[in-house]
Amino acid sequence: MSQVKIRIRGVSKRFGANVVLAGADLDVEAGKSTVVIGGSGTGKSVLIKCVLGILEPDAGSIQIDGVEVVGGRTREARAKRAECGMLFQGGALFDSLRVWENVAFRLTHAEGVKRPEARERAVETLRRVGLGAEVADLLPAELSGGMQKRVGLARAIASDPQIIFFDEPTTGLDPIMADVINELIRRTTADEGVTALTITHDMQSVRAIADTVAMLHAGRIHWHGPVAAIDEPGDAHVEQFVQGHAEGPIHVDVAAE
Numbered sequence: 001m002s003q004v005k006i007r008i009r010g011v012s013k014r015f016g017a018n019v020v021l022a023g024a025d026l027d028v029e030a031g032k033s034t035v036v037i038g039g040s041g042t043g044k045s046v047l048i049k050c051v052l053g054i055l056e057p058d059a060g061s062i063q064i065d066g067v068e069v070v071g072g073r074t075r076e077a078r079a080k081r082a083e084c085g086m087l088f089q090g091g092a093l094f095d096s097l098r099v100w101e102n103v104a105f106r107l108t109h110a111e112g113v114k115r116p117e118a119r120e121r122a123v124e125t126l127r128r129v130g131l132g133a134e135v136a137d138l139l140p141a142e143l144s145g146g147m148q149k150r151v152g153l154a155r156a157i158a159s160d161p162q163i164i165f166f167d168e169p170t171t172g173l174d175p176i177m178a179d180v181i182n183e184l185i186r187r188t189t190a191d192e193g194v195t196a197l198t199i200t201h202d203m204q205s206v207r208a209i210a211d212t213v214a215m216l217h218a219g220r221i222h223w224h225g226p227v228a229a230i231d232e233p234g235d236a237h238v239e240q241f242v243q244g245h246a247e248g249p250i251h252v253d254v255a256a257e
Contacts (some may be wrong), residue, residue, distance in 0.1 A: 005030035005163065005195040006051060008199065009182070011060035012219070013046055021057070022044045022219030031197040033189045035206050038216035039250065044199035045089075048165050051197070053081050053224060064163070076081075082110075085161035091152040093140040099126070100136040103154045111159065125154045129184055130144040141230070146177035153184055157192075166198035170205045182208035203242055206230070215241065 005142055006028035013021040020043040028034045036044050049055040051062055053072045062070050064080040065245055072078060101108075104118035108172060112152045113121070123133045127151040148248030149169065156164050170178035186209050189196045200206060206213060212229040216239050223235050230242050 003030040004028065005065065006197065007061070007063040007066075008047075008051070009061045011047070011050055011057045011062060013043070013050060013055065013057050019219055021060075023060070023153050024216065024220050024232050026214055026224070028195060028197050029212070031189075031193050032211040033186070033209050034212050034214065034242065035198045035200060035210040036214050036216055036221075037201060037203075038198075039201065039241070042216050043219060044216055045167060046196065048167060052084060052086065052165065079174065085156035085164045087149075087152050087156045087164065087166045087169055089171055090127055091140070091148040093148060093151060093155075095140055097141070098137050098139060099151055099251040102140065102151060103158050105155060106159050111231070120160060120205060122154070125158045126151070128157070128188075129154045130180075146173055146180065149173065149177075149181050150184065153181070153188070157188060157194075160192075161194060163195045163197070165215050166196065166200075166201075168200050169198065170200065175204075178202070178205065179208070185209050203230075203244075 001180050004027045009027040011021050011024045011219060023090065024047060046055060047145065050057045057070060060070065061068060067076045067080045069077040069080055087189065100119050100122040101178060103122035105122060107113040107118045108115060119136070123136050126136060131147065131150055135143065140151070143151065166185060170181050173181060182205050185196065188194065198209060207227060210241050212225065213227050213230050214224040215222045217237055223233060225233060230238065233239060236249050240250050
């Protein structure tokens with residue numbers, strides 16, 4: 001029987017009159033790669049930010065290994081969230097820090113690792129994502145977009161997290177580099193046994209990295225199933241999204257000329 005690593009129940013979040021999440025429920029299995037799909041503005045990033053504690057939900061429960069983390073005030077909740085890593089959309093690297101300092105940021109600032117050891121661990125982590133030691137002392141601006149994504153992934157895994165969140169990991173990349181990033185994500189989750197929760201609208205990426213897929217629509221998880229079922233999901237909303245059709249139950253407002 002599979003173990004649930006993250007259990008989300010009834011999570012709601014609104015910003016003024018805009019209801020983004022309206023009672024979302026989702027189970028993320030331990031050691032598996034779960035991908036949440038959905039259109040732009042459907043609340044995918046908000047859902048991840050609620051799990052991480054960046055945003056506080058208005059209602060609902062979020063448990064990691066059975067520990068309630070909504071509120072985040074207990075020692076256990078803080079410890080569970082400390083087990084998480086994050087690859088942000090666009091990399092979100094610190095421009096003024098060297099590559100190795102970005103990778104080792106948590107090691108030096110949260111875990112108290114001394115700089116020589118932190119640099120050594122950063123270089124080793126860069127190697128795990130296919131980057132040589134020669135990039136360690138470069139600034140992010142000296143890297144290509146694909147290399148910045150790999151540095152972001154290195155930062156996410158540098159502290160050996162049990163859970164990694166990926167926010168649109170292939171956005172802005174050419175197809176070849178997107179495939180490289182997908183392979184790195186798949187290898188990271190498979191080889192190291194971490195639990196992954198990814199949000200994306202890139203169906204090629206979904207097929208490459210997902211074990212299970214959930215679709216967020218109208219503030220709720222509308223459909224949840226194995227990745228092999230997304231081409232015949234038995235649901236018109238999922239079919240429309242996967243096939244990229246303008247016509248269907250998902251209404252898209254288009255301004256008239």
